[in-house]
Amino acid sequence: MNHGFIKVAAGAPEVRVADPDRNAACLLRMAQEAAEAGARLLVFPELALTGYTCGDLFLSEALLEAALRGLNTLLSGTAELDLLVAVGLPLVWQNKLYNCAAVCHRGRLLGVVPKTAIPNYGEFYEARHFTPAPADDAQAEISLCGQTVPFGTHLLFACRELPAWKIAAEICEDVWVSVPPSCNHTAAGATVVCNLSASPEIIGKEDYRRLLMQSHSARTVCGYVFSSAGSGESTTDLVFSGHNIICENGIVLAEALPFDDSSRIVYSEIDVERLVYERRRMNTHISSSAARYREIPFSLHPSQTRLSRYVAPHPFVPSDVSERNRRCETILNIQAKGLAQRIRCAGAGKAVIGISGGLDSTLALLAAVRAMDLLERPRTDILAVTMPCFGTTKRTKNNATVLCRELGVDFRCVSIGKSVERHFADIGHDPADRNVTYENSQARERTQVLMDLANDCGGLVVGTGDLSELALGWATYNGDHMSMYGVNASVPKTLVRHMVAWCADRAAEAGQDRLASALRDVLDTPVSPELLPATETGEIAQKTEDLVGPYELHDFYLYYMLRFGFRPQKLYRLAKYALGEHYTDDVLLHWLEVFLRRFFAQQFKRSCLPDGPKVGSVALSPRGDWRMPSDASADAWLAEVQALRAKS
Numbered sequence: 001m002n003h004g005f006i007k008v009a010a011g012a013p014e015v016r017v018a019d020p021d022r023n024a025a026c027l028l029r030m031a032q033e034a035a036e037a038g039a040r041l042l043v044f045p046e047l048a049l050t051g052y053t054c055g056d057l058f059l060s061e062a063l064l065e066a067a068l069r070g071l072n073t074l075l076s077g078t079a080e081l082d083l084l085v086a087v088g089l090p091l092v093w094q095n096k097l098y099n100c101a102a103v104c105h106r107g108r109l110l111g112v113v114p115k116t117a118i119p120n121y122g123e124f125y126e127a128r129h130f131t132p133a134p135a136d137d138a139q140a141e142i143s144l145c146g147q148t149v150p151f152g153t154h155l156l157f158a159c160r161e162l163p164a165w166k167i168a169a170e171i172c173e174d175v176w177v178s179v180p181p182s183c184n185h186t187a188a189g190a191t192v193v194c195n196l197s198a199s200p201e202i203i204g205k206e207d208y209r210r211l212l213m214q215s216h217s218a219r220t221v222c223g224y225v226f227s228s229a230g231s232g233e234s235t236t237d238l239v240f241s242g243h244n245i246i247c248e249n250g251i252v253l254a255e256a257l258p259f260d261d262s263s264r265i266v267y268s269e270i271d272v273e274r275l276v277y278e279r280r281r282m283n284t285h286i287s288s289s290a291a292r293y294r295e296i297p298f299s300l301h302p303s304q305t306r307l308s309r310y311v312a313p314h315p316f317v318p319s320d321v322s323e324r325n326r327r328c329e330t331i332l333n334i335q336a337k338g339l340a341q342r343i344r345c346a347g348a349g350k351a352v353i354g355i356s357g358g359l360d361s362t363l364a365l366l367a368a369v370r371a372m373d374l375l376e377r378p379r380t381d382i383l384a385v386t387m388p389c390f391g392t393t394k395r396t397k398n399n400a401t402v403l404c405r406e407l408g409v410d411f412r413c414v415s416i417g418k419s420v421e422r423h424f425a426d427i428g429h430d431p432a433d434r435n436v437t438y439e440n441s442q443a444r445e446r447t448q449v450l451m452d453l454a455n456d457c458g459g460l461v462v463g464t465g466d467l468s469e470l471a472l473g474w475a476t477y478n479g480d481h482m483s484m485y486g487v488n489a490s491v492p493k494t495l496v497r498h499m500v501a502w503c504a505d506r507a508a509e510a511g512q513d514r515l516a517s518a519l520r521d522v523l524d525t526p527v528s529p530e531l532l533p534a535t536e537t538g539e540i541a542q543k544t545e546d547l548v549g550p551y552e553l554h555d556f557y558l559y560y561m562l563r564f565g566f567r568p569q570k571l572y573r574l575a576k577y578a579l580g581e582h583y584t585d586d587v588l589l590h591w592l593e594v595f596l597r598r599f600f601a602q603q604f605k606r607s608c609l610p611d612g613p614k615v616g617s618v619a620l621s622p623r624g625d626w627r628m629p630s631d632a633s634a635d636a637w638l639a640e641v642q643a644l645r646a647k648s
Contacts, residue, residue, distance in 0.1 A: 001040070001162050003570045004273025005305040008192065008223070009039040011265040012230035012242030012256065017051035018063055020089075024049060024070030027087060028077040034265055035081040040300055042085050042265075043194045045229040046115075046172045047099060049074075049089040052198035053234035058090050058097065058129045067091075071102055071109075072145045079107030082301050084157065086169055088196040093142050093151060096131040101169040101196045103157055105298045110157055111150040112142050115171035116181050123200065123238055124173070138292060153181055154293045156190055161302050164276045166190045166295070172197040175216060175226075186220040188290035191275050193222050198229035200238035206258050210245060218250030221279050223270035231261055246270070249278060253309050268309045277565040313578040314552060315559040316495045316616065328502040331495070331615045335487045336370035338613035339462065342485045343371065350459030354450050354480075355384045355404060355411075356530065357396030359496050360488055362403060362522050364464040366503050367487045369407050382409040385453060387416045387446045391530035393540055399518050399525070406515040412453075416445045439531035443479030450483075460484040463610055468493035468551050470609065470620050471558045472595070473602020474544065481605055489612030490619040492558065493551040497523065527551070548598070549591040553579065557595045562618045562626065568592060568640035585648050593641045600634035 011034065013026045027044060034042045046052055049070040050063060057063050067089045078085055084105045091100045091112060098114040114134070120127035134140065137152025159165040168185035175182065175195055182193045199209060209226075217224040223246070230242025241258030246268045253268035279285045318324040343351060351368045355361045368382050386400045404411035420441050424431050431438065450461045463483025465475050467490050475481040488496065504519035525540070532542040545551060556575055560566045566574070575588045607622050607630055619625040 001300065001302050002304050003573060004162070004164065004271050004276075005269040005307065006041065006162070006165055006192070006223075006272055007037070007039045007267060007269050007305050007308075008041040008043070008225050008246060009034045009037070009265050009267045010043050010225050010227040010244035010246055010254075010256070012045060012227060012244055013048060013232070013264065014230065014261075015048060015051045015232035017232070017234050018054050018057050019051075020049045020063070020066040020070035021073070023051070024073040024077075027070075027074055030265060031074070031078050031081060031083060031085055034267075035078075035083045037265075037267060038303075038306055039267060040083060041167065041192070041194070041225065042083055043196060043225045043227040044085070044087045045227050046088040046101075046196045046198040047090060048087055048196070048229070051233055052229050052240070053236070053238070056129070064090060064092060064097075068144055071104075075104055075107050075109060075145055078104060081106065084110075084167065084298065084300075086194045086196060088171065090130070091142065091144065093140075097129055098133070099126065099130045099171060101171055101194070103155075103167075103169060103296075108298075109145060109147045109149050110296045110298060111155045111294075112144075113153055113155055113169040113171070114151070115174060116153055117173040117177045119173045126173075138294075150294050150296060152294075154184075154188075156185070156188060156290070156293050156295045158295045158297050160297050160299045162272060162300075164191055164272045167192045167194060169194045169196065171195065172199065175212065180216065182216070182220055182222070182224075183286075184288070186222045187286045187288045188293045189287070191222055191272050192270055193217075193220070193224050195224065195226045197226060198233070198240060199243065201241040201243070201258055206241075206243060209243060210252065210255070213245045213247045214250050214252060217247040221249055221275055221282070221285055223248045223272070223275065225270075230264070249275060269305055269307055273566075273570075274564050281565070307577055311574050311578040313556065314494050315563075316492045316555055316618075317498050324498060325502060327495075328499045331491060331499060332367060332370060332503075334613050334615045335367035335491075336374055339367060339371040339485060339487050340374045342611070343375065343460065346460055346484075348458065348460045350381055350383045350410075350454070350457040351462050352383045352385065352450050352454040352457070352459045353462045354446055354464065355386045355400040356392075356464075357386070357398070357400035357403075357522060358525065358530075359493070359500055359522060359527065360466050360469075361400075361464040362500055362519065363466075363491070363496050363503075364462055364487050365403060365407065365409070366500075368462055369409065379408040380410045383412065383453060383457060383459060384409045385412050385414055385450060387414050387449055389416050389420060389442045389445075389531075391442075391528075391532050391534060391540075391542060393530065393534050394538055395521070396525060396530060396540075399522050402514060402518040403522075406512065406518065414449055416442065416449060420445050434532060439529070440476045440479060442531050443476035443529070447476075447479045447482055454484070462487055463612065464488055466491050466493050466496050467618070467620065468555055468558065470606055471602075472548055472554060472598045473605050474548055474598075475605060477605055481609075483610050486610050486612035489609065489621070490615045492555045492618075493527070494555045549594055550583075553583065553588070553591045554595050557592055558599075559618055561599075562620075568596065568637050569644065572641075572644055589641060589645055589648065593638065596634055596637045596641065600632055600637075603628050603632065604630040
């Protein structure tokens with residue numbers, strides 16, 4: 001339960017139609033198994049105690065009494081389990097028969113939720129037996145198994161130990177209607193919705209069902225646990241597949257594929273904190289006063305939830321190759337379209353780009369080439385400028401030259417070494433002192449050259465800095481920090497690498513072998529600003545990741561902190577889970593502290609960023625996604641890191 005994680009389960013028992021005693025024993029065994037696995041919520045299918053396909057037997061007093069007996073067995077058998085159980089059964093209330101979900105915890109029946117939408121079309125004929133949930137259920141109660149409990153659809157089951165975890169229930173067809181009851185449940189505060197279902201399998205329904213659960217959990221910003229009837233149901237007309245799905249805000253966390261009897265229970269962890277943050281962030285999420293709802297409290301023993309859900313180690317980069325390729329294509333289109341529009345509106349004669357032979361400037365050049373192609377202008381309207389100085393290596397200069405020649409852009413080499421040395425003399429700086437002045441003078445001289453060339457040709461300067469550098473402040477203020485349009489402004493370093501690799505593959509497929517070879521060598525070159533002289537063997541002496549840390553860690557922390565508001569404790573826990581095989585605890589904490597210190601201290605650079613296109617859900621534009629005072633204190637965040645260090 002720490003950090004908002006709750007392990008939930010969806011079970012599809014092998015029922016015997018019209019045999020509640022036998023079914024109750026099966027459900028109890030599954031509940032014990034789920035509790036041992038650490039689950040705190042287990043959802044069974046619709047009418048699981050009797051079977052969904054009982055037909056006119058639902059009207060039999062013998063079956064209804066047996067169903068109550070089965071519920072009592074389940075209540076007494078789970079009295080010692082720290083587990084919330086939602087189970088389906090038929091119940092009589094005020095002389096009418098209802099298709100219900102009974103919610104149980106530690107031998108106590110918390111409440112009963114009747115089904116709202118009773119289908120009576122096609123293969124469904126529930127209206128023959130069941131009555132829809134009453135519209136006015138504000139004070140309704142039902143007595144069964146020696147307990148009198150709330151009865152109705154407006155019930156929220158609230159955990160005392162994790163107040164944000166509020167559970168609501170709906171039954172099968174309820175989610176298929178135009179406005180499902182769960183829309184109101186989630187507006188009233190429910191963060192997890194259980195659906196007890198009996199959804200028969202027909203051609204195409206698997207995909208439709210999955211899409212429905214994903215889209216509905218996204219629309220209502222909730223965790224959605226869908227449990228569907230499986231084997232054992234009557235096959236007179238229908239076959240049930242046990243297709244269980246656990247979703248969270250549009251993402252499938254776990255799934256039992258249809259007819260897979262080897263996984264009768266599926267598990268995952270729903271992140272309630274993440275859902276609450278998302279609702280707080282989105283002012284369009286509907287919320288109500290919940291005046292009609294009754295909250296039924298329950299208690300769970302606090303414990304650390306063991307994670308099994310997937311946590312992306314590289315959250316900006318899809319793990320699926322085809323999806324990654326689609327993302328690269330989309331991003332390059334966004335960059336190119338944005339730049340093309342800016343060039344068109346500015347009436348720019350040229351797009352001026354500083355080319356270093358590194359990853360970022362390479363991607364910016366590729367985006368500019370596509371922009372010119374979109375504008376149906378010659379690629380020579382791109383002026384690519386390489387500006388060698390004290391740290392430039394033969395390797396990077398050669399890659400820059402080859403890239404520009406193969407892409408057919410206007411290319412110029414402007415050596416800035418003598419200009420920087422004259423500047424040192426002007427300000428009285430000793431060139432032997434290779435401090436920040438030594439480095440930043442080169443970066444600012446390069447920007448001055450680009451700006452003046454742009455003025456000379458009526459062009460605009462295209463920025464090359466990426467999202468990761470902006471987060472860390474790894475840019476020279478009013479040097480490479482500044483441009484007239486920053487095409488990489490919301491592309492993180494880990495994604496820049498994959499985009500350049502994708503472009504290299506496409507060049508190879510098109511028979512552009514020299515271009516592909518140059519792009520691949522750019523990928524193999526260490527990331528560096530090349531502001532310090534090369535080694536005696538001509539190799540890069542200044543490697544960025546040796547100074548600021550691994551970009552895969554910084555991108556991990558950046559994504560989860562900005563996208564979901566995770567605090568340092570949770571960032572560290574998830575980093576251990578996703579990347580712990582590659583980094584020790586001390587290393588994870590060290591670079592987390594570096595990230596937080598730099599992120600807060602370098603906001604002043606982000607407060608005056610040039611325009612640039614947003615390509616993903618995380619961006620740092622001071623005009624849109626991230627507004628933060630430059631003098632905000634990082635102490636509260638750093639204190640958590642220090643506390644983690646003390647424990648490790």
